[in-house]
Amino acid sequence: MGTAKLEEFTIKDNKIAQYAKALAHPARVAILQLLVKKQACICGDIVDEIPLSQSTVSQHLKELKEAGLIKGEIEGKKVCYCINEEEWNIARSYMSTFFMPIVNNDKCC
Secondary structure, eight states: OOOOOGGGSOHHHHHHHHHHHHTSSHHHHHHHHHHHHHSSEEHHHHHHHSSSOHHHHHHHHHHHHHTTSEEEEEETTEEEEEEOHHHHHHHHHHHHHHTOOOOOOTTOO
């Protein structure tokens, strides 16, 4: 299998792809919606809300954190997760320009 050649694309293109990958699972979408709603959350609370095991939720949190959409702080033995507002706003901006309105094009198939 060939290499992805990510360096051939713009930083913005790579970030949009990273966000899309992070959003590509309904559990991660549900986790993000939960964090937006609660404004902060401890991992155990997420497990109570999402019908998945602790280890599966942790894997999804890891993917979201790697994409930069969430951040976490260690509080004793627990990790408190919340939306990374700075990255969230960048993602919103990039995705809104990506899903720009399409002008009605009668020449299209």
